[in-house]
Amino acid sequence: MELSQNTPLTLPLFLLNDEIETRNIDMPDLVLNVTLDETLLANLCQNPRSDESVSITLDTYDLEVRDVTFSALATGSHQAQLLLNHGPVLSAVLSDESEQVFISPPVEMMPTFDLGEEVEED
DSSP, X not given: OEEOXXXXXXXXXXXXXXXXXXXXXXSOSEEEEXXXXXXXXXXXXXXXXXXXXXXXXXXXXXXXXXXXXXXXXXTSOEEEEEEEETTTEEEEEEEETTOOEEEOOOEEOEEOOOOOOOOOOO
């Protein structure tokens, strides 16, 4: 996955339970959408050591409910974080007020940089 500034990041979320390993990746319970601003992208440009991880709390994000079982989340209270592990490997975690936890599958990523430099052609 390539990441660049001012682009959307969309991650599927699945309820963390005993059945998670058998779930269809194309049928998430929720979808987390966040725009990668300069600060968030700077945080994602880290590559933690193999025994470390970085947790980034998201202040602004959109949540799409794909499974009606969880429709209360559309108006309820919840908190989302991005987790960055060695690789770098990115995943998301969302928890709600009833202590349900939703996670995304881990995704290998590579931030890309646009330094605003124009390439001149002769």
